[in-house]
Amino acid sequence: MDIDSLIDALIEREGGYADHPADRGGPTRFGITETVARANGYDGAMRHLPRDTAAAIYRRLYWTRPRFDAVGERAPSIAAELFDTGANMGPKVAAAFLQRALNALNRGARDYADIAVDGRIGPATLAALDGFLRRRGRTGETVLLKAIEALQGERYLRLAESRPANEAFLYGWLANRVG
Structure with missing residues (x-):
């Protein structure tokens, strides 16, 4: 299994936008929290975080680093x-x-x-x-x-x-x- 397949499966499992009141991480999209998105240069609405931005974050922060x-x-x-x-x-x-x-x-x-x-x-x-x-x-x-x-x-x-x-x-x- 390669990293692209792992990222695709993770994004599929995480789903789109979520803002569960019990989740301390706050708003997420594709499993990426707003804090992580902001720390990695994304400044738009979390509802609109691009999939390729999420994939790049996963690759860099959760695979390579x-x-x-x-x-x-x-x-x-x-x-x-x-x-x-x-x-x-x-x-x-x-x-x-x-x-x-x-x-x-x-x-x-x-x-x-x-x-x-x-x-x-x-x-x-x-x-x-x-x-x-x-x-x-x-x-x-x-x-x-x-x-x-x-x-x-x-x-x-x-x-x-x-x-x-x-x-x-x-x-x-x-x-x-x-x-």
Whole structure:
């Protein structure tokens, strides 16, 4: 799966304009919040945010900048999950899920060294991913994906428990984002 397909699927899933009263992000279009749109040079009405502007933001902020593209060269299904999770929770959160899962799956640092959980994909994280994939192969990619999705689901539950207004979104998050 390439980034264009991932962006198309995400935009389709996010839909058009929304301004849900319980959403702290305020008005969105194609899943892009007004704050993110403004920070990236868009100054028009959110109802009219062009699709190609949203796609460019997704590519830059949620694929290239967090280095999910480098993950995709090694483990495409992991990169796709990180992209989707990053678009919904922030790239640092998604990257931290990967780092936590890699640390938990390294068998006490016997397969590769523990890495810092800093939410940044750098040489150490990529080396750990390479070590994991060398040790566990493609079936390992499936297990790593499950671990990341478990962390994601737990975070959604915690968000709903800590802020009752988020319960309005929990079903959709679990149905459309996890698994």
